[in-house]
Amino acid sequence: MAQHVSKGARFHAVTANRLTDGEVVYFSDQGTWVENFSQAVIVDGAEATEALLEKAKTDGFLQVVIDVYPFEVIADETANGFNPASVRELIRAAGPTVRLDLGKQAATSS
Amino acid sequence: MYRYDEFDHAMVRQRVEQFRDQVARRMSGELEEDAFKPLRLMNGVYLQLHAYMLRVAIPYGTLSSRQMHQLAHIARKYDRGYGHFTTRQNIQYNWPALEAIPDLLDELAEVEMHAIQTSGNCIRNVTADQYAGAIDGEVEDPRIISEVIRQWSTFHPEFSFLPRKFKIAVSGHANDRAAIRFHDIGIAIKKDSAGAIGYEIHVGGGLGRSPFIAKKIADFVEPQKLLAYLEAVMRVYNQLGRRDNSYKARIKILVHEIGAEEMRARVEAEFAKIDARGTLNLPNEERQRIASYFAPPEFETLTDDCPEFDAKYAEDKAFAQWIKTNIVAHKMDGYAIVNISLKPIGGVPGDATDVQMDRIANIAKAYSLDEIRVTHEQNLVLPHVRKSDLYVVYEALCAADLHTPNLGLISDQIACPGLDYCNLANARSIPVAQEISERFSDLNRQADIGELHIKISGCINACGHHHVGNIGILGVDKKGTEFYQLTLGGTPDENAAIGDITGPAFTADKVVDAVENIVETYMLERKDGEKFLQTYRRVGMAPFKERLYGAE
Numbered sequence: 001m002a003q004h005v006s007k008g009a010r011f012h013a014v015t016a017n018r019l020t021d022g023e024v025v026y027f028s029d030q031g032t033w034v035e036n037f038s039q040a041v042i043v044d045g046a047e048a049t050e051a052l053l054e055k056a057k058t059d060g061f062l063q064v065v066i067d068v069y070p071f072e073v074i075a076d077e078t079a080n081g082f083n084p085a086s087v088r089e090l091i092r093a094a095g096p097t098v099r100l101d102l103g104k105q106a107a108t109s110s
Numbered sequence: 111m112y113r114y115d116e117f118d119h120a121m122v123r124q125r126v127e128q129f130r131d132q133v134a135r136r137m138s139g140e141l142e143e144d145a146f147k148p149l150r151l152m153n154g155v156y157l158q159l160h161a162y163m164l165r166v167a168i169p170y171g172t173l174s175s176r177q178m179h180q181l182a183h184i185a186r187k188y189d190r191g192y193g194h195f196t197t198r199q200n201i202q203y204n205w206p207a208l209e210a211i212p213d214l215l216d217e218l219a220e221v222e223m224h225a226i227q228t229s230g231n232c233i234r235n236v237t238a239d240q241y242a243g244a245i246d247g248e249v250e251d252p253r254i255i256s257e258v259i260r261q262w263s264t265f266h267p268e269f270s271f272l273p274r275k276f277k278i279a280v281s282g283h284a285n286d287r288a289a290i291r292f293h294d295i296g297i298a299i300k301k302d303s304a305g306a307i308g309y310e311i312h313v314g315g316g317l318g319r320s321p322f323i324a325k326k327i328a329d330f331v332e333p334q335k336l337l338a339y340l341e342a343v344m345r346v347y348n349q350l351g352r353r354d355n356s357y358k359a360r361i362k363i364l365v366h367e368i369g370a371e372e373m374r375a376r377v378e379a380e381f382a383k384i385d386a387r388g389t390l391n392l393p394n395e396e397r398q399r400i401a402s403y404f405a406p407p408e409f410e411t412l413t414d415d416c417p418e419f420d421a422k423y424a425e426d427k428a429f430a431q432w433i434k435t436n437i438v439a440h441k442m443d444g445y446a447i448v449n450i451s452l453k454p455i456g457g458v459p460g461d462a463t464d465v466q467m468d469r470i471a472n473i474a475k476a477y478s479l480d481e482i483r484v485t486h487e488q489n490l491v492l493p494h495v496r497k498s499d500l501y502v503v504y505e506a507l508c509a510a511d512l513h514t515p516n517l518g519l520i521s522d523q524i525a526c527p528g529l530d531y532c533n534l535a536n537a538r539s540i541p542v543a544q545e546i547s548e549r550f551s552d553l554n555r556q557a558d559i560g561e562l563h564i565k566i567s568g569c570i571n572a573c574g575h576h577h578v579g580n581i582g583i584l585g586v587d588k589k590g591t592e593f594y595q596l597t598l599g600g601t602p603d604e605n606a607a608i609g610d611i612t613g614p615a616f617t618a619d620k621v622v623d624a625v626e627n628i629v630e631t632y633m634l635e636r637k638d639g640e641k642f643l644q645t646y647r648r649v650g651m652a653p654f655k656e657r658l659y660g661a662e
Contacts, residue, residue, distance in 0.1 A: 006589065006590070017157055017161075019136070019137070019143075019208065020137070020207060020208055020209050021161060021162070021207035021208060021209070022157055022158070022160065022161035022162040022207070022208065023160075023161065024159070024160060062142070062143065063139045066143050066157065067157060072590075085590055086587075086590035087529060087537075087538070087587075087590060087591065087592055088159070088529055088535075088587075088590070091159060091529060091530060091538075092159050092160065095160060096160070096530035096531060096540075097530055097538065097541060098458055098530050098538075098540045098541055098544065099458075099530075102160075102190055102205070103160050
């Protein structure tokens with residue numbers, strides 16, 4: 001599996017998959033899990049990432065999501081001002097690049 | 111085809127009920143993920159990038175039309191209207207909800223199917239030659255012994271927690287279409303001078319991070335001793351296989367480290383012990399009972415003379431082209447083996463929609479004695495079609511967009527799901543396959559290039575068999591960006607070879623140009639009638655390297 005966090009990376013978000021159906025979800029600033037990356041809370045620096053991850057991994061959440069991990073995001077002109085840094089996380093945030101009718105991208109384009 | 115007996119039915123139903131309870135306990139919080147994960151994996155449920163994925167076993171790649179209809183129904187009801195046929199002759203569904211999987215498995219069980227042995231460190235679903243029982247020159251139908259192995263290996267308590275997964279493939283023909291030399295155990299069925307059947311055993315083949323060609327450790331194991339011999343191999347592996355490092359845990363590493371001779375000696379010693387007890391002899395009557403399920407279907411007595419076929423062949427050029435590429439001679443006069451390409455130009459290799467699956471099931475029911483096969487090259491086969499029915503079958507396939515005449519040509523590529531779906535992938539595979547397919551979309555150009563197998567994996571685990579592609583493509587991740595490493599000269603057949611790396615990897619926007627450069631170099635270098643592999647073996651890497659990277 002590709003690395004999710006590269007050394008020296010600054011901004012991060014935390015993601016997981018929903019237990020019931022595997023849907024990709026993000027930890028939001030409301031302290032909830034949301035489906036859309038644009039609502040993900042972005043934190044600055046390694047310490048803040050650790051703290052966010054800890055919050056996202058509390059017992060209650062581990063009954064509704066699985067495979068919780070942080071990933072690097074970079075500042076840009078889109079969405080909430082950030083986008084996932086890796087191809088992998090861009091694909092998770094949208095859906096398969098070979099089936100634009102499936103995944104989150106299908107919901108947003110319809 | 112094999113039909114479940116009462117024990118098979120009970121076993122599968124019981125397993126579904128166990129899983130239903132496990133899912134309910136996971137949902138209620140009684141089971142935590144660490145405890146649940148191995149249980150779901152034992153039932154073929156993986157977590158991928160966007161959703162869960164369910165891998166359904168298709169033992170030795172054989173399906174009835176009823177089963178194919180059910181796979182279509184499941185794609186519609188529980189998934190997004192399609193399925194993906196894999197290099198393990200299985201089918202994967204990419205979007206099932208965990209909560210619904212017990213019901214899905216119940217519906218699979220209705221048609222004698224399941225997801226057992228599709229994951230975990232056990233003996234996996236056995237694979238075999240897709241032309242079993244249809245091809246001329248077969249020593250024995252490989253599905254007979256594949257089914258015996260399935261029954262022996264399913265839930266075998268001693269082999270449920272192996273160091274790593276374990277894959278067995280069987281070929282009953284001199285032309286190996288099952289890639290037996292790249293499996294943990296490969297079995298080649300042989301006949302001695304007296305006409306008796308025996309099994310040649312190859313051990314320690316595999317792809318992945320460290321590719322190896324299997325070593326032959328037995329020339330002729332008698333049928334009644336086969337399970338004892340396989341059990342001896344498993345015991346040696348279970349005892350000596352590494353459990354401290356998953357990358358070094360496959361039997362190929364053990365065989366590589368101790369050597370083929372030592373492996374053979376250890377297996378022989380273990381075999382002698384098992385054999386002396388005499389408890390694992392396969393009774394001939396049981397073997398015959400299983401063989402009866404694979405007895406040849408009721409073929410009609412026909413001849414190869416077929417004026418209606420000849421007329422269509424002469425008048426319909428597209429039909430003639432499809433016949434030339436996708437049809438293989440059948441062992442019976444008046445019959446043909448039809449390959450259905452799941453590689454339409456620009457399509458996703460191995461994907462079929464629910465509608466296509468239903469259509470194929472209907473065609474198989476009407477024209478192929480109710481049988482369908484899945485190939486490890488991610489295509490489907492109608493094994494027993496009357497020559498006089500070929501045109502109507504062709505028209506039906508055209509209506510379902512399943513008539514691409516490209517079997518064995520450059521656009522008939524293997525591609526793993528890659529980073530579009532897979533949690534392990536480092537790079538995308540499917541878009542590369544699609545771009546190659548589009549680049550070489552001209553069928554005349556494909557025919558001119560001739561037989562050429564491209565195989566693409568999105569990571570080093572090599573589900574796309576890149577090591578054994580004539581041109582292999584491996585996706586790698588460099589700081590979150592996709593790169594593609596190329597290999598040349600691999601082949602999975604009886605002349606097994608692992609491809610050689612060309613040099614530095616290419617970026618996604620350059621890799622298809624690189625493939626085209628390789629193809630053009632081959633076209634310049636080839637002598638009359640030479641296939642890509644023959645030219646590569648004659649001229650070596652140098653001209654390809656020079657074209658790709660310039661003179662040194």
